[in-house]
Amino acid sequence: MNVAVVTVGDELLAGRTTDTNATWLCSELDDRGVTVGRVTTVPDRVADIARVVNEYRAEYDAVIVTGGLGPTHDDLTMDGVAAALGREVEEHDAALAWLEEDGYTRDDLAAGTADLPAGARALHNDAGVAPGAALEGVYVLPGVPAEMKAMFESIADEFAGTPTYRETVVAGEAESALLDRIADVRERFDVSVGSYPGESVRIELTGTDEATVADAADWLRERVDSP
Structure with a gap:
């Protein structure tokens, strides 16, 4: 299994935040016998996210994208992934249901919190709020390290290769x-x-x-x- 990792965030490119997510993911994937062929950091721009995701999903068995999830103005990863896959972004019923089970009401949530690419499988965020998504071999995870790790562990069995x-x-x-x-x-x-x-x-x-x-x-x- 060959995988590409894409981390999203202006703060990573400016050096204000250390990209520990990519290192952790590469180590976890290597332990599972999965080959990581690319690690790329892109800014919080829809066009850049879409271009890289679209390129890598044609070359690799899976693409893991971290960062840029949530309802704020610079959380554009879901939009970029949706554009790469030719999908609209829409409110996801299962993600909303999970959040309600966690004690949130619709009034508690900022607009867009549960918006995912149409047809995506929602990935529950056990350590935070913003849900992730999986669709057509693209996995979208949070950028907060604790949230990213917890969400990856929930899908880790989907990544397997030849043990090394x-x-x-x-x-x-x-x-x-x-x-x-x-x-x-x-x-x-x-x-x-x-x-x-x-x-x-x-x-x-x-x-x-x-x-x-x-x-x-x-x-x-x-x-x-x-x-």
Whole structure:
């Protein structure tokens, strides 16, 4: 399963808010064996949201969009997703019913709170108010991290791929000095290799067979200097 993640918000692009949602989602998806092919941040503009969602839903099995939900003037994500899918935005009866079960009345809710793309499946917000939506492989989640995490957990079973296994080997050598052994481990074992320098070099070995990954890591550890 291949997924794209889209985060929405002018505050993200201005650096006023750190985009922890994308990092958390990528980690959760990776744990489920799902490949994240794109992480993109777009401003609070309907045209930008629609263009990116429309492009990615043609390329990926699913698109997860976070941020910009609610009734305020800059909460435009539902409009952008609806435009990408050629849908109108309309009041969603199930979302309203959930909110009423949570103790809200129509008079309590700002206009537009329960507006979703026509035909969407409403996703209940157990940690907040604004509902999410799922439609045609596009999942729209809140931007507030606690709300986003709770809502993703309610749909997590819809994201599954081939389990991957990872081993890390730490080497106390310069990255350039390790090139021959990195090439050798890639040739000998069916694993992907990532090399990340710092005070020491962290070499990550990833594959779909747990035993192969473990054997590759053992082979490499015997051939590098410990930090």
